Amino acid sequence: MGSLxxxxxxxxxxxxxxxxxxxxxxxxxxxxYLPMPGVILAFKNYRFSRDGFLAGIIQSEWVGFKxxxxxxxxxxxxxxxxxxxxxxxxxxxxxxxxxVFVAILIHEIANKKLAKIYQTGMFLPxxxxxxxxxxxxxxxxxxxxxxLNQLLxxxxxxxxxxxxxxxxxPFILVIVYLWKSVGYGSVIYxxxxxxxxxxxxxxxxxxxxxxxxxxxxxxVPMIMPVIVIMFILAIGGIFRADxxxxxxxxxxxGALYPVTNVIDTFVYRGLKVTGDIGMSTAAxxxxxxxxxxxxxxxxFIVRKINKEQALF
Amino acid sequence: xxxxxxxxxxxxxxxxxKKLRNIHQLPPFWNMLAHLAIGLFSFSCVYPFLFVIVISxxxxxxxxxxxxxxxxxxxxxDAYAYVFKPAISCFAPMA
Numbered sequence: 583m584g585s586l587x588x589x590x591x592x593x594x595x596x597x598x599x600x601x602x603x604x605x606x607x608x609x610x611x612x613x614x615y616l617p618m619p620g621v622i623l624a625f626k627n628y629r630f631s632r633d634g635f636l637a638g639i640i641q642s643e644w645v646g647f648k649x650x651x652x653x654x655x656x657x658x659x660x661x662x663x664x665x666x667x668x669x670x671x672x673x674x675x676x677x678x679x680x681x682v683f684v685a686i687l688i689h690e691i692a693n694k695k696l697a698k699i700y701q702t703g704m705f706l707p708x709x710x711x712x713x714x715x716x717x718x719x720x721x722x723x724x725x726x727x728x729x730l731n732q733l734l735x736x737x738x739x740x741x742x743x744x745x746x747x748x749x750x751x752p753f754i755l756v757i758v759y760l761w762k763s764v765g766y767g768s769v770i771y772x773x774x775x776x777x778x779x780x781x782x783x784x785x786x787x788x789x790x791x792x793x794x795x796x797x798x799x800x801x802v803p804m805i806m807p808v809i810v811i812m813f814i815l816a817i818g819g820i821f822r823a824d825x826x827x828x829x830x831x832x833x834x835x836g837a838l839y840p841v842t843n844v845i846d847t848f849v850y851r852g853l854k855v856t857g858d859i860g861m862s863t864a865a866x867x868x869x870x871x872x873x874x875x876x877x878x879x880x881x882f883i884v885r886k887i888n889k890e891q892a893l894f
Numbered sequence: 895x896x897x898x899x900x901x902x903x904x905x906x907x908x909x910x911x912k913k914l915r916n917i918h919q920l921p922p923f924w925n926m927l928a929h930l931a932i933g934l935f936s937f938s939c940v941y942p943f944l945f946v947i948v949i950s951x952x953x954x955x956x957x958x959x960x961x962x963x964x965x966x967x968x969x970x971x972d973a974y975a976y977v978f979k980p981a982i983s984c985f986a987p988m989a
Contacts (some may be wrong), residue, residue: 684935687928692919696929703936706943718942721949727961729945765939783918793920 624649624864642860649864658848663821666844669752669828670820673759678813680764682805685771686797701772704765712826719758719831748841751832755842758831759824770812774805810884810891818877821845821869845869950974 631638723744731741823844849865885892953968
């Protein structure tokens with residue numbers, strides 16, 4: 583009885599914080615934990631039943647790992663996994679580097695009011711949906727009306743059929759992703775930089791360090807824990823590609839599939855054709871399990887290097 | 895952020911007032927470069943948005959002739975009229 587009273591008193595003391603956590607916790611419960619038993623769909627051949635969704639799950643037959651074979655035995659399997667992992671690796675490395683770079687620059691700019699204006703401008707792309715961004719890209723890359731082809735024609739070169747040539751798209755997709763994510767990502771690193779104790783810089787200046795040395799030796803090492811945590815979290819998502827980026831921006835052009843097809847778009851197109859729910863659940867489960875294993879492994883490696891910077 | 899600015903002392907010579915520099919900040923040249931870099935990136939984040947708004951306000955024939963441009967020859971509200979027309983005709987029977 584006494585421990586119950588103590589527990590109630592702790593809850594009462596932290597009531598404000600608990601109420602702040604409540605919406606996020608309810609969202610997680612409803613959308614992440616409640617649907618989790620649906621994972622069994624990955625091992626069943628789902629058939630629509632007249633008695634409703636749950637009856638359909640119960641009445642469908644078990645097929646073991648046959649749904650996973652669709653992912654691995656298809657001739658595109660190597661291409662989609664290669665695309666997903668390589669694109670995500672480039673996104674993680676370049677995205678983190680650029681976000682940190684931009685955060686440091688924003689922090690060091692002398693005019694603070696202008697710095698806030700720049701930051702607000704950089705924020706904007708994050709809040710746009712990929713459909714809108716795909717039309718931005720179209721206004722630049724359209725064959726007859728686009729800005730890039732107008733520039734090429736002005737300088738006498740031939741216009742390029744951007745939506746048919748595959749060799750430009752790795753660069754286009756990386757640039758568009760960085761354009762959308764660097765502004766928002768830099769906020770986290772900026773918050774970490776602002777939290778660094780000013781006396782470190784004063785001591786360094788007394789010892790004769792110039793600005794570049796201060797940035798390299800104080801700022802970057804002090805925000806390294808934040809960088810490592812964001813890196814570990816990003817590695818966990820390396821098998822999950824941003825669907826909007828790879829489906830909307832190339833405008834679902836068939837000629838570009840070898841460079842823009844990733845696991846998510848492959849499953850989506852397969853689902854459109856066959857309507858097989860079990861197959862897409864299997865793909866999602868595969869991505870989640872691989873991501874989980876990667877997060878545990880990466881955290882283990884980081885803990886071996888520096889115990890305090892690990893996530894858990 | 896940099897409220898307690900440390901200023902260089904100019905020696906106190908009468909009639910010679912050098913501009914005091916905050917030594918916590920970047921050197922002026924690098925400050926200008928940083929402004930340029932971040933300003934350009936920030937502008938590139940906002941520009942497509944403005945560009946698409948201007949495109950939506952461009953006249954149809956100008957689009958076919960000259961392509962997408964930030965300074966179109968002819969402005970027109972035709973696109974918005976086209977988008978909102980079914981909505982207006984939806985409300986007509988209620989009028």
